[in-house]
Amino acid sequence: MAKLVSLSDGVADLVRDGDVVALEGFTHLIPFAAGHEIIRQGRRDLTLVRMTPDVIYDQLIGAGCARRLVFSWGGNPGVGSLHRFRDAVQNSWPGPLELEEHSHAGMANRYVAGASGLPFAVLRGYTGTDLPRHTTNIRTITCPFTGQTLTAVAALRPDVTVVHAQRADRAGNVQMWGITGVQKEAVLAAHRSLVTVEEIVDELDPVPGQVVLPGWAVTAVAEVPGGAHPSYAQGYSVRDNAFYIEWDEIGRDRDTFRTWIARHVLKAEASA
Amino acid sequence: MAKLVSLSDGVADLVRDGDVVALEGFTHLIPFAAGHEIIRQGRRDLTLVRMTPDVIYDQLIGAGCARRLVFSWGGNPGVGSLHRFRDAVQNSWPGPLELEEHSHAGMANRYVAGASGLPFAVLRGYTGTDLPRHTTNIRTITCPFTGQTLTAVAALRPDVTVVHAQRADRAGNVQMWGITGVQKEAVLAAHRSLVTVEEIVDELDPVPGQVVLPGWAVTAVAEVPGGAHPSYAQGYSVRDNAFYIEWDEIGRDRDTFRTWIARHVLKAEASA
């Protein structure tokens, strides 16, 4: 059964310097509060993994938590570019950021392989593109039945995956619904997992479209209402679109960024 | 969009002599009525595919529809053996039945590969067993990253898959819930598909645990209330367990079997 923890204890216990960390979410249910706690606790040298690194990854990168990024699309969803991400790649600020870059199909299958206990996954992907030139984690494989050449990608096994969900019960069973992206696979692929939830309830009433992660497959659960803000938690909150637009300005300038992090992250208390 | 058809038209159009046919279901939502229609229409030389061939496959085999069976577990679920299946394998009655035999994990992954447009799937499976000696559809494959040896199974691509579901709407969107087994994969792996449903409704109200197959991914839908009997359709009917027990007696004897088929299948009308 998953342990019920505070956000600060959960991050302290489960996210360590140098870890491979996936904070997943597909514009819905982004674990912003957990990302802020990682910044507050000053984690360093992380390999950040995510299909769609967005504003929270921009913040983690700008705050100097990351050494490496494994991803398939890095942007401010619906708005534009991530300026801290760009500044790290183009100007090594606040430090160099190594990249390992994939397509969505490749990343999704890498999580699937990790969740399945397999060392690799097979797909039709990357063909004709320049992506395979820049990583050894994309190779070819021959079908033993037809002789066809396909693409193989190495499994992803994060040290820890962090996701946000709508609810959990007291046994740590986690329930999420709406767009649930690759979160199940990311949790199952990881050695440890931390799930922040909008609320902990006595009973998880079934909801259409739900994905349930049994408590025995999750390491820890923290109740963090609003933990997805400025993204949204379907049934609980709506996207704060103004913030995403505002972030384009905040993230553009190093000093503005530092001031924002100091005020809104470092000086804030963990919400749970 | 799926066509709405009668069961007899659906089977006449989509199931042809010599086809590879999967009637899937995992003790829940077994397409019995469609199987009976296949018997009534006198289909021959079918390669029947299913993870868990049960009473309806016993009936199809005993009625002489099948030339070959691709499967992983053939039994009367919760009761015992299938006597028509046994008689075909042991005594070639009413004709010889070729077998291709797998494990559940292997069959499930063969459907996944078919649904994914891949020629094969990779799993940890069959290792140390005698199963790979009897088919060429199980081979080994080497991980291009780690050098580990794993198992590869060939994709399944039925000519037609038949499943039963609770509901469809008039555009042919199909909704099923409860234990949904491998039905989505079996439909998506097939070149054609026929879905029988308990009812066709104007609007598919969302249901917890639902799997929805969009109408444009389904060939035809037929309304066949009770089409899963003696299995069950969660929310519509319960399993007729007495019939499964009774089948042990009916199926045991060739004449009893023929009499039962003549009375309950051949002389019955298609229910829709």
Added chain:
Amino acid sequence: MSADYTADEMMTVAAARQLRDGTACFVGIGLPSTAANLARASHAPNLVLIYESGCLGAKPDRLPLSIGDGVLADTADAVVSVPEVFNYWLQPGRIDVGFLGAAQLDRYGNLNTTVIGGDYDDPGVRLPGAGGAPEIAASCGEVVVIVRQNPRTFVERVDFVTSFGYGSGPGERRRLGLPGAGPRVVITDLGVLEPDPVTCELTLTRLHPGVTVEQVRAATGWDLAVAERLTTGEPPTRRELTVLRALEATKRAAG
């Protein structure tokens, strides 16, 4: 043997006792399902039952009639697809215990549920086949086998290896790269067999009350080894029998 309970009841109770509370158990239908549900209804209320139909954490209040019984879906923590239960849950080694039956079992715990007698293409008896068993036997942390003991079932070498136990002896599982530890214990209607830690050969380690070593040897198709420290098990408690009989009654009621 006491008149208070049957040999099958003793077997089911002994099997249930093998399941520790809080572990996750992959359950086949029939005897394994009965024993696992008995465990959950008695000493192991937090036993996580996993059925290959995709039901994770099923908590049936009656014995399911099949691995796809609606009561499993209704009471499960999560219902997932069949590919998912094998790929995401069984294959990576998340399940502690695989609970299997068999039509034939041999000296090294290999299991046969495929064909008996003749050869594969022209078998004496055609059995249902593999189902989930090969990968359950390979990938669960350990395997518990429950099977009635007689010389036709307990054979020197199975006619067909459906599920791998220890092959022909020590080291084979490791050589094949099988992640799980293999059959830890075999529960029969006569007693309990465990693999010898050195030879991997199934060895009689416990007798059910009232059963003799000679009876067990007579019911075994190979020259059965007997542990130096052979013990005798506890008979079913009143409570175990009450719970088991209540469970069995739910199944008869549904018939």
Added chain:
Amino acid sequence: MSADYTADEMMTVAAARQLRDGTACFVGIGLPSTAANLARASHAPNLVLIYESGCLGAKPDRLPLSIGDGVLADTADAVVSVPEVFNYWLQPGRIDVGFLGAAQLDRYGNLNTTVIGGDYDDPGVRLPGAGGAPEIAASCGEVVVIVRQNPRTFVERVDFVTSFGYGSGPGERRRLGLPGAGPRVVITDLGVLEPDPVTCELTLTRLHPGVTVEQVRAATGWDLAVAERLTTGEPPTRRELTVLRALEATKRAAG
């Protein structure tokens, strides 16, 4: 150019017109999403919109703010996992049209959304990256590209092939085993380009009203071929503009 509509509106309307009713379309966010929703709200009410967030058959009544907007899940026929949308729906070739934008596009319809200038490890401009595009470009029946035309964007050869068009010319897609036909049409703010049936080179086939060939050539970084039968497109209809502006207003309202 008429004062009645902007060049971007003309581009979006022209792109929407490329989508046939009843087909399934894999939609990226931004211009593709706007054009696809315009098509669905006007001439193609049965257009099936597929978003990489797992929403199949989304029917939003406002422009989604991102590919993971809740309105997509709320109105979809089915919401599936991200691995499923790529593996079960895109990869097998079930989607008729892939609708993509790009930061750079070349003579042979190859698309770049990764890096511009410098080299990969020390780029001039770091772009968001591939997302779903490489496999959308490979596996959809055909690809429609929507992109504003200027010499920095329309280049002889992309700095990085994120999504494969026709490579260096005819036959390459087949040699690589790519199942889809590739970019069928490129819609810009100036006109329409289509691959030459023989050379696969993108060729100007249609001008938007009021645009000249010289303007388009000046906005293209290679020596642009012009079709013998160059046509001029129809301006947006009153209804197209009304629907488009109403859609855009929903997005501003949400901002």
